[in-house]
Amino acid sequence: MWRFWIDVGGTFTDCVACDPNGQLHTWKTLSSGRLKGRVLAHQAAPDGLRLHDPGLTCTRDGFWTGWQLALLNDASTIATETTVLDSTVNGELLLSSSLGEVDTQQSFELFCDEEAPLICIRRLLGLRLDESLPPLELRLGTTRGTNALLERKGARTALLTTAGFGDILQIGSQERPDLFALTIRKPTALAERAVEIHERLSANGEVLEPLDVDHVRCDLQTLRRDGIEAIAICLLHAYRNPIHEQLVAQMARDVGFAHVCCSSDVAPVIKLVPRAETTVVDAYLSPVLQRYVDGIHQRLTPGSRFKLMTSSGGLIDAANFSGKDSILSGPAGGVIGYAQVAQHADALPAIGFDMGGTSTDVSRYAGTLELEPETRKAGVRLAVPTLAI
Incomplete structure (x- = not known):
């Protein structure tokens, strides 16, 4: 069974996976789930329009089939959209309709109706949108709750x-x-x-x-x-x-x-x-979190195991994950990670400095994890155990 560890930040989503043979794989994408590209070559074809961007190379033909492509203008706003009919391993896309005048070096975005963690999983497994995921183990830390609180969303x-x-x-x-x-x-x-x-x-x-x-x-x-x-x-x-x-x-x-x-x-x-x-x-x-977690959970195959990191540094089943658990879900994963590294490297005490696109989190580790029974984040008091970050 494949195992995935995914950290969803305010800007980027990072994924580490271990295949059934024990080999590690990594992938990084924008947390928005939108992949940015630039047209390096294009030509009209009898069955549509072909664009080429080597940044879209993948492990199999047809991987991008079913994705939406948005061509951007100079102001980085969407000029027109179309559907990807087919693709090749070298980053060539066949589009369902003409986009009008296309310029070389023009920017575009690829997107679909799946969240960034699912996109990472599909990219590493080489599965198209119309293909079901195999049973897998997913452990997820997310700043979705943190950022919603900071931004009051x-x-x-x-x-x-x-x-x-x-x-x-x-x-x-x-x-x-x-x-x-x-x-x-x-x-x-x-x-x-x-x-x-x-x-x-x-x-x-x-x-x-x-x-x-x-x-x-x-x-x-x-x-x-x-x-x-x-x-x-x-x-x-x-x-x-x-x-x-x-x-x-x-x-x-x-x-x-x-x-x-x-x-x-x-x-x-x-x-x-x-x-x-x-x-x-x-x-x-x-x-907010239930919609996000359900959107991921519904795409997983029965038999998969899905857990999320909580603010206290533990893991909880996706079905039981709630708002109070999410405030430091993403930062807590960083604390657990550097604490293990510092312990194995005999480099104690250690300071953790985790700078993301939205917030920066600082913590310390001197051999034991520090928990606070009550904390204040973004002007709000929380009476639940959280890591001291």
Whole structure:
């Protein structure tokens, strides 16, 4: 069985593979999944147009069949698109239609409907788009969650919390990175709505005020109509008794929300602020990550094993991967890697410096991995174990 280790960064995706004979193979591509090229020669043909770029050489004829080709103009915007009908091992493409006037040295992009990790796998296996992948083992680290958090490109999220605590995320813990700054710049909020619901538990988890089911259902229906995609539920003292959170979650699913996160599942800790922030992060990022992971998982053949790196440096099955696990998924792989190298080279202590296209991550290793029970990333507190990066 082929084994693949893939790191998806903000700019590039790097792949190392081991074939059944134990030989290692590598490949690197853009994380966008778009392959850039330049026309070195072109000619009209009876069955279409032929372009040549030696950068597209591969191990078999027909590898690029079914891909889309976009010819770019001087401003690097798409001038026209067409489909690749056939290709040769030396980088010659047969296109389905004429692109009009084509200039030598003109830039183009090749793309398909698969994510960068699948493109790496197909490239190393030499499989066309219409060919199924064999059973394989895939271990993946990705900065997709990290970058979505940094760039605030997660799902539209609403927080449901106990009445009287609707401003818990705005107030936070009152910690500021620059205590004496006259101009206070708060990070952009992840949850665009905060809804207070009538219920109350005691500090021991006893029900003091029953859940107002009708009011909650009405609020959820309003959020659904307003286009909210994900629901984060964080109720007072729910870490002691999750009954009200579970009832609200079931109502949210009945209304039609596919992404519902409960603080009693995500971060069952006593402190309300970090519990709320962690739950919102999980709800905010999980839809983005689920679409990404599902897009890869659905293309894998039954019998394949697919695991992802978590922020704590461990591996988790793709089906259980969520937003809170993803914040340092990519950087964690780098820490595990250089820690092993430093250990074998007897070069301790060691400093890891991982510069990517979006962020730079620094860590240290002196014989044991350093874990933080609580951390702050991109202005958000996370109450889950993460590597100290």
